[in-house]
Amino acid sequence: LRFFVFWTCAILICSLLDAVVELFFPKKRKSVTGDIVLITGAAHKLGRATAYEFAKHQSKLVLWDTDKEAIEEIAEECRSLGAVAHAFVVDCKKREEVYRVADQVKRDIGDVSILINNTEVRKIAVLMSTKDELIQDMFEANVLSYCWTIKAFLPAMMANDHGHIVTAASINGYVGIPLMATFSSSKFGAVGLHEGLDQELRILGMNKIKTTCLCPTFMKSDLPNNLRLKEFILVEAEDTAKVLMEGILTDQKMIFFPWWIKFIPILK
Template identity: 55%
Template sequence: MKFFLDCLLLLPLLLIFTLESLLKLFIPKKRKSVTGEIVLITGAGHGIGRLTAYEFAKLKCKLVLWDINKHGLEETAAECKRLGAKVHSSAVDCSNREEIYSSAKKVKAEIGDVSILVNNAGVVYTSDLFATQDPQIEKTFEVNVLAHFWTTKAFLPEMMKNNHGHIVTVASAAGHTGVPFLLAYCSSKFAAVGFHKALTEELAALERTGIKTTCLCPNFINTGFIKNPSTR
């Protein structure tokens, strides 16, 4: 019964999205150029972060790649260079506030002002509440949401001075709905969505219209975090 109700609720959304897609097909939005922009991507060593880096590399951006996985980071950096981008990569633990601040200071001194920040790094632990260890809960929030505060505080001031920039929050569909055995993950992604919404409103209140924000909420993707993901 619930399945049929879900389908009924989905139909009007499908109609709206189809009409929107048709409108964009005939009246496409002008794409902005990001050539030469300094783009920092956290969690660039694999998955969404790696593929995002590849796409920005094709657009001739200057890339700053962070990840705790040094080997994966080197692979991403090598492919981005092959695609023609200038790349700077550093092994950074996004659960460590001071490491984020010190790495950000180094980026600003040696590379320049980051104008596109992609907060993508994330961790997930699949277990019920009582089986999830306290340090795992803390790590989930440190990487999935608190790191967004530290990176944004590090790079937003220059964007505000120039009234130019873009902050991307990679959250999750789990930031809008609860999933069993992903209690800490869902909670952290709800927080990430809230961070994006509040930041967007704050920038508008400060009249920094040149700084854009985007929140991505993908469904399960087979990046290696969760084996054989599936959902209705």
Template identity: 55%
Template sequence: MKFVLDILLLLPLLILFSLESFVKLFIPKKRKSVSGEIVLITGAGHGIGRQTAYEFAKLKSKLVLWDINKHGIEETAAECRRLGAQAHPFVVDCSNREDIYSSAKKVKAEIGDVSILVNNAGVVYTSDLFATQDPQIEKTFEVNVLAHFWTTKAFLPAMMKNNHGHIVTVASAGGHTVVPFLLAYCSSKFAAVGFHRALTDELAALERTGVKTTCLCPNFINTGFIKNPSTSLGPTLEPEQVVNKLMNGILTEEKMIFVPSSIRFLMILERILPERFLALVKRKLNVKFDAVIGYKKKE
């Protein structure tokens, strides 16, 4: 009973903070400078990671680029240098904890303390539970969420010491709502979103308010990982479009970014709609892509 009374006493603050949030919608947010910051991006050899590297290069950050693909990471580094930034490529397997830790030591010794960490590397297997092989499930979690723990443990201490830094989690709309035949992927992205939210609260509890966090949750992106995706939410997103939203979110220190923004509204609906009506809404969304189905119905 006391808890309920305490909450009721907070209602005036709820009204005040809601009005404040509404007013802020019409005030342009100040963008911070990242010039000279050491930015480490995982999965920087292609797609979102590559485009993010290019945008940081234009802002004169110092780039540390990780990817398992040597050719891809060297191409990204070359373009970043052409854009006028320092770029240091490292071939790193983000499914391997020891490779992450040893590469992190090299980065700190040879380049310095990372102040912006973009955990972008990810894998996806489009198949039902039965067609998804055990090693594929393990790798999905190793890359999509466990790697975030290892990289953050490696680079966060310096950020906390200086009370300055930024941890960016590239998750997915699939970290908030589920899609059939992406069971391992959605599960790992739910974990990545949870990682972001828990880390955000933990930094606040430790009074490290200078270390910021941002989580990106986009819909299908045209990177080639998922074949022939479509949904009534709109056309498949282009990497440049998503990175534009991501960079704006990082520079204005936004905590959660949905692309398109309508996904945020759908998340609210999912929490309040009756289950049967929600099933109809999901049918209307008409999410489709090529997938391998291992389950065979009995004739």
């Protein structure tokens, strides 16, 4: 108990000192203007809001999603903000389709320098009542698709010695939650992918290729009206996207939103 109290106090003090330092010495922000930014799952919620944030910075957007009508609408809205935007219908769960469209992007648009892995399949259900096909879909979307896009676009980043890879995970990637065992385990995999990739890049001397992992709580549109998780504060996709953009511009490795949930893994 004494160790637990000591450790918690130490973390709180470090967080406070970090906040004070950032207040007087704000982190330098990089420019993403002109960067080719690819966002998977771009037609809905966080993906859509993130696309708008990059459009405001005049990035060149490559938007992937399975919803043709929605993704074209998002691309048009990004163009209205002054950004160049390209829409592609892609099922990121299908490896060969990812590689095929990635080749098209590299050939027709250029090298992707910022990759936002945001594809997600979510199901709230007891594990034993979740269909096998849906379990497979969750892992293919929430973990394996991230591997395929990284393998498709990382080589060019390494050749150019410039890039940024973002993993959209969840606080579920640190804490398992009842009724979401499969989703939680897939997000644990996404967090592990981020951490492992970050270490590999450092070992390879690719220090100019940055990585960021986003771990928010649930967004308001994620949960059915009859489910109430009082342990969590629900967040808006637009607010989450703003926090993510700030994290990308300042090269933050881990982003917890709201900020206080970073204590959950420690308390666990």
